[in-house]
Amino acid sequence: MSNSEFLVPLKGLRDFPPEIEILRRKVFSKIEKIFQIYGFDPIETPIVEKWEVLKGKYGDEAENRLIWRFKLPYSEKEFGLRYDLTVPLARFYARFRPKLPFKRYQIGRVFRYEEPQKGRYREFWQCDFDILGSKSFLADVEILNVVVDVFKKFNFKDYLIKVNDRNLLTLIFEKKIGIEKEKIIRVYRIIDKLDKIGIENVIKELEKELNKEQLNEIKKIISISQLRNEEIFVELEKLNLKEIDVYLENLKNIIDFVKDKKRIKIDLCLVRGLDYYTSTIFEAVVEKPKIGSLAGGGRYDNLISKFINQDIPAVGGSIGIERLIDACLELGILKVEEKTYSEVGVIYLENVDLKKVLEIVNKLRENEINTYFHFEGLRNVLEGIKELERRGIEYALIIGEKEISENVFTLQNIRTKERKNLSLEEAINYLKHLKQKV
């Protein structure tokens, strides 16, 4: 049988060979470490959720076109593959009611049946961190600080975190501009396209929804949004809206307490796609090089009440890990260079006592040195070195009869071709020492 079309997974699903997988793990573990530094702990949830858990959480388009939704031949039950990690978190909270505030992170696969394109997959990894149960602006600050630290960790210098507040937005749009409740979501979605389609096209689309006076007010809001943060606050205070002070105070506090406040920019046109956000929203973009959004999130104080009769405040963020990896590769911030975890390759000449060779290999491994052992005895050392080189292994340990009887082995750095003659114990120490340096 040779069904070569079945060798490649469905479009949008991926296999990762070792060199890519090693790189991805490096990225995951850097980010995971930041989560832990900020006091987040991991949870895990199933890939498969009952359909009722996913239903009504993501909007119509997702529900009818994007969720991997199915029945099995063995049961009438309907299932879905998880679509994000936030709804499972809400379910998890409702099930276990862990002590609040509950800070968890989760890095894992989610599934969306979208048309695959560059950077968009049908199975991809999300990388979420959330704080449940705190209304404090300090929770929002921690979420933003994590994002700042992720950018720093990957050496992005020219990044910007756009923030906005859904409450503020609603207040202005309803109370100040007088847009009807039913229209607001449509208006949001149009404004959300500002970056993509430009101001003229946004205005054109808004003309269909709004009267002239309303349109002028919106233009004013868009132009205010171009100002510096402090100026925005001044302009917004002038609007003289009841309650606006509370929202402005909150936003001021967040910006004031975040680690890198010159990187935070209020953007009154920031909307975010998901329906469940209630207050702070943010999106973090790398400006130079132009990569676009690498993280986003916000407050969603009502989502959990879809599972239990209780409002639990919540704020969280998500690192766009797939785009981050793609971007780091394109920019050379990360390179696919480590092809293997193996630190040394052992090769031996064909006349050598195999038992003794294996003793040496075992000794290396007992010392926790990652050891690739070439099974076949060689006539020619060079052949073995080349083999190890193709595998991306850094050091070769060469075993011949003389080496064993004299306990002096050649340890060769395959790249530099530098050779050292060492006893087995010395070679082990040398390799161990290298490991610690990494």
Add this chain to the structure above:
Amino acid sequence: MSNSEFLVPLKGLRDFPPEIEILRRKVFSKIEKIFQIYGFDPIETPIVEKWEVLKGKYGDEAENRLIWRFKLPYSEKEFGLRYDLTVPLARFYARFRPKLPFKRYQIGRVFRYEEPQKGRYREFWQCDFDILGSKSFLADVEILNVVVDVFKKFNFKDYLIKVNDRNLLTLIFEKKIGIEKEKIIRVYRIIDKLDKIGIENVIKELEKELNKEQLNEIKKIISISQLRNEEIFVELEKLNLKEIDVYLENLKNIIDFVKDKKRIKIDLCLVRGLDYYTSTIFEAVVEKPKIGSLAGGGRYDNLISKFINQDIPAVGGSIGIERLIDACLELGILKVEEKTYSEVGVIYLENVDLKKVLEIVNKLRENEINTYFHFEGLRNVLEGIKELERRGIEYALIIGEKEISENVFTLQNIRTKERKNLSLEEAINYLKHLKQKV
């Protein structure tokens, strides 16, 4: 809405709270480290496979009752959730043709729609390590050595690795006992139940399949199997079967070269369920305490030819990680004790300048100390300490006005109640030092 029945995932699927997830990661990473020491590298494959990839690989029962098999509403294509990690590996090899020998490990979820029971789940983690492309018995030896090291790592002392060879089995059953080819698999399956149903019941079931003479021969084989390895070799040589020498030689070599050969026992009644094994098979059991099989595997030299027109020899093993975790918990080898990765909790009194508190928190985090920050200012330190204690955090750093102005903070070990008065820098060094010791 309060659909409490949807809060719990389908039977056989699990949520893992932080304390369990932290424990599972500890187990995974211990095993992963052993894989790396033995020169294995990770790959990743999708959860969803095309149906054609899974079809015809696992036998009828799996295909018609166990595989999570489905279509989406958006497509005519049929899919399945991966049923193990071996078939995806075979597909992966056929797709990419990596350099041989190819040594990979993979730890990940697989899905079987079985009736859930103790230790058996519908979504569970497999933990596989395989060597493709080598016929050498040294490859078999490496697989067994990994198993030995896993047992050692978890301090199991009384374990046993049963080995057998499918070729040997077939030779004896066909050529010596004269069992027809069609019957052999049925006979294997009966013998495989020896441990579960006992010798009498096995004989009873075999009576239906075999004539008296054949039955006597089988009894003889079963009794040979009780002997010591060397005696088994002697008895088998007496059978005087053509070709048997090659298989015996191979088995002798494997036993002779494995790290802990007194733990290896030939068991001629070992069959293993899966159809694809071709030569060496093994199963590793912990005898005392009676836990049962914790690892298994063998050679499967023909599986990859189901994807490409080429025979690629292969040998591998799988650690029964779910049972390992359950067993370690039951035996107290592992304890659910670490509830959080956070190393220190910061609490502050309500009159303190919050900006200064945050500076301290940031400083701890910049020094890579996992820091839980209690957002609310306290009237009473004790209340904060109790809160941290409930979270399982080991140290509390207490911030008051005086502490800040004098740069002398109390670092309290929450369990022992021991207190130290330290400058912030000293506290950081102390916590960093602790971290390195772990």
